[in-house]
Amino acid sequence: MQRHFFTALALVALSFGALAQPASNxxxxxxxxxxxxxxxxxxxxxxxxxxxxxxxDFRTAAHLDWHPQRHEMLISTRFADVPQVHWVKTPGGERRQMTFYPDRVLGAQFEPGGRYFVFAKDVGGGEWFQFYRFDVQSGEITLLTDGKSRNTGMVFAHEGTRIAYSSTRRTGADNDLWVMDTADPKTDKLLTQLQGGGWDPADWSHDGKQILLVEGKSINESNLWLVDVASGEKKQITANQTSENQVSYDNARFSRDGRGIYVSTDFDSEFHRLAYFDLATMKPKFLTTDIKWDVEEFDVSEDGKTLAFVTNENGIGKLYLMDTATGKYRSVTALPIAIITGAKLHRDGRVVAVNVTSAKSPTDVYSVDVASRKVERWTESETGxxxxxxxxxxxxxxxxxxxxxxxxxxxxxxxxxxxxxxxxxxxxxxxxxxxxxxxxxxxxxxxxxxxxxxxxxxxxxxxxxxxxxxxxxxxxxxxxxxxxxxxxxxxxxxxxxxxxxxxxxxxxxxxxxxxxxxxxxxxxxxxxxxxxxxxxxxxxxxxxxxxxxxxxxxxxxxxxxxxxxxxxxxxxxxxxxxxxxxxxxxxxxxxxxxxxxxxxxxxxxxxxxxxxxxxxxxxxxxxxxxxxxxxxxxxxxxxxxxxxxxxxxxxxx
Structure with missing residues (x-):
């Protein structure tokens, strides 16, 4: 799931009724x-x-975030009517429910110290998402956003308690860039006014001075911008596009030294490749050219040494682990042959979590040890x-x-x-x-x-x-x-x-x-x-x-x-x-x-x-x-x- 809240909804695949005669009783x-x-x-x-x-009566389970200090995680699963946040401490361990709402909770993310997590929730499927802080010690829940606007794309700074996120608060239509210290909701402020509904922050630089911003115009066209956190000024770093030469950029991340960014892009390609752009020149170095399928998502370890990415190869997902120093990578073969999503590396870089689903198994959470490639299953969802x-x-x-x-x-x-x-x-x-x-x-x-x-x-x-x-x-x-x-x-x-x-x-x-x-x-x-x-x-x-x-x-x-x-x-x-x-x-x-x-x-x-x-x-x-x-x-x-x-x-x- 990387370091974002994803708000895409899963539609019920099939549900209809009948032209039968009414029952007599x-x-x-x-x-x-x-x-x-x-x-x-x-x-x-x-x-x-x-x-x-x-x-x-089946369930699914999806990884939300790792605990910053321990190999424990937050997952999303349903025990009553809608998905809620649960805490799992060990592979195959108890799913301890943390949130209890009549409406779905769509995401949760720990602050880097692990003292609390922030989750997203709407009411009645209206998609006017609000952010809430859940204090792990006391169980107290605090509303962070205004309770009215649509708030998405939350991403924590690498250190400290600040978040960047998009909000429609100003006009109801434009996704402006906001920042907040989640320890104190009163610090919430509009950082950069933006025009349009396709903007979302992607990452903070590791020194906390810049925010990487994605401007989505369509599935085929997007731009990358850098925002100065002190002034709120933004600068476009990708070239302007024409209708004949559209490029898509996705899943952008800063390198550990801040000199470049990793991104998946279809620049000069039919499919999304993983690329590294040097910020000084913005010349791309393509890292996965030999894979003729889309790189759908990736995550970079906090120390910048490991990169985990997932491809979609004719509908089947494959997880790869890359050494960023050498650019060499290889697939993880011990995972089931299935759809793989939500790759998220722990802050210590030693383990990556993924969601796995297939025709014979509802979505469940697995982890892979980066060094040994050992696979462990964290959840085993019921099938009625x-x-x-x-x-x-x-x-x-x-x-x-x-x-x-x-x-x-x-x-x-x-x-x-x-x-x-x-x-x-x-x-x-x-x-x-x-x-x-x-x-x-x-x-x-x-x-x-x-x-x-x-x-x-x-x-x-x-x-x-x-x-x-x-x-x-x-x-x-x-x-x-x-x-x-x-x-x-x-x-x-x-x-x-x-x-x-x-x-x-x-x-x-x-x-x-x-x-x-x-x-x-x-x-x-x-x-x-x-x-x-x-x-x-x-x-x-x-x-x-x-x-x-x-x-x-x-x-x-x-x-x-x-x-x-x-x-x-x-x-x-x-x-x-x-x-x-x-x-x-x-x-x-x-x-x-x-x-x-x-x-x-x-x-x-x-x-x-x-x-x-x-x-x-x-x-x-x-x-x-x-x-x-x-x-x-x-x-x-x-x-x-x-x-x-x-x-x-x-x-x-």
Missing amino acids: QNDTVKPGDNLVLENIPPVPTSIDEQTRRYG GLNASNFVEAQLVKWKTFDGKEISGFLYQPDAKKFPGKRPVIINIHGGPEGQIRPGYLGRNNYYLNEMGVALIFPNVRGSTGYGKTFTKLDNGFKREDTYKDIGALFDWIGTQPALDASHVMVTGGSYGGHMTWAVTAYYNDKIRCSLPIVGMSNLVTFLEHTEAYRRDLRRVEYGDERDPKMHEYLEKIAPMNHLDAMHKPIFAVVGKNDPRVPWTESRQILDKLNAQGTPTWFLMANDEGHGYAKKKNQDFQFDATVMFVNSCLLEK
Whole structure:
């Protein structure tokens, strides 16, 4: 996790409902929470909840931070309804819960002395994150930020108790740079005014005099700046870019002597390489050129001698350890073959923590001894009592799309002996769109495979990350329809597979995947039985007009600027909202009332018109959630309703 709070949300992969008949006895149905708003969803039988419950009773664990003096750590895991901070003192040791809130806690980081840690929390999924100080000795919790603005990107100075972070406090839209001595919240001050919502501090110099600042403009373009802590003045250290020559810089860190910085960048490359820039010349020295995949993240030890980095190699994560003096590195082979994230070196440089997840294991925390390469497992998350070794592994599949390009994805197939014959299919499209489906733990989705005999396909359409920056740009602006066509080609590919039933296909996805679901429902209605858009956009014009101000310009880079007449016309032309006549198959829309990214009205506005024309629709809204459901009780109800939906409209003969 490096030395930042990451605020990306994990969307529930699949959750819908059914067009089944209401149960005759209300005592045999699940009572929805008062926080849920339901429309046209029949009562959920308790029998369905009993069948699905074990698949939802899994946990995950993620590393948050090492204790500065001891080999002990803070992790995030859930024992009640939402993830909270827990303390683990030894590999496989007790998970001692530290925070107890009705809402999720998203990050925690020790101050360098270890006397307290600072954590981030929002309310009801609204993403207006606040920082709090947790005193280890007394257990006292103190609010550090203003309680109103959105605060992100917190990074501690290497020594002392100061933090740098981004806040929308001044305008509600701009991510300014703030600093604070966390021992005294009254020291909080605006250091540098900035324009736009893409700014975050990356690191402090070891002498505490400079802050390395990242200006994110899009997934393909960012700049690096140095900020003088005494004066607040900033200086751009990367070259200005053009639309034809965009460069991305990520995960920037100062070297121990302060003369240079380490950064992952796609400078002169399709993929992100690890590079060292001498601050005097800003000439790059590329350190991982022989690896033809993205370096997704890295961390540098406090003494500057060791660098740990993680690559994404066709969806599989690999951890490497580098000696910075020689530049030599080698992979850690003793870790499971899986997705690896969150690499974080202890301050003593002797051990690195990572998060590991695979189809047969929920996310858990491991450590690697830098010298001996010994691997130890710190957590072993529960799977609801199910034998995870029996879960289905992903199969990498590829198909040619309309323009001859190759698109890939992951296919999960149910047991052919238990479920013979052609199997119905659920296509699940990831969000972003600057994201990537990787073969991780399926959670509740295993129910579709193991109990319902439904095959799952997770495509990485154009615009996905992980396949080079050119591929990521293929859906920008006026190219938006091309990514819809990639799913059209997937329908054709399904028709050629002897084990898949092309006449029984459902499409779903969350966030941008929800938008794709709306679009596929409009453009390929004859190819599907039903659809489930989760927190998805029905019209990119209205979405851009109403998403929160701090993210609006960042999204315009991807989707196009709706204020431009030609782009406005194009986005209206392709909007699912304006293709209602083609949409007649059952639709189940899921939203969160407090969603700051995709307002819940994006689904409401299209459902009202679909209802008027007689299209069967269901609607589920949680008043205490935002961009995807974080609370287990809401996830459980969403999934139970989804199982009914699948039974009724996908499995119907």
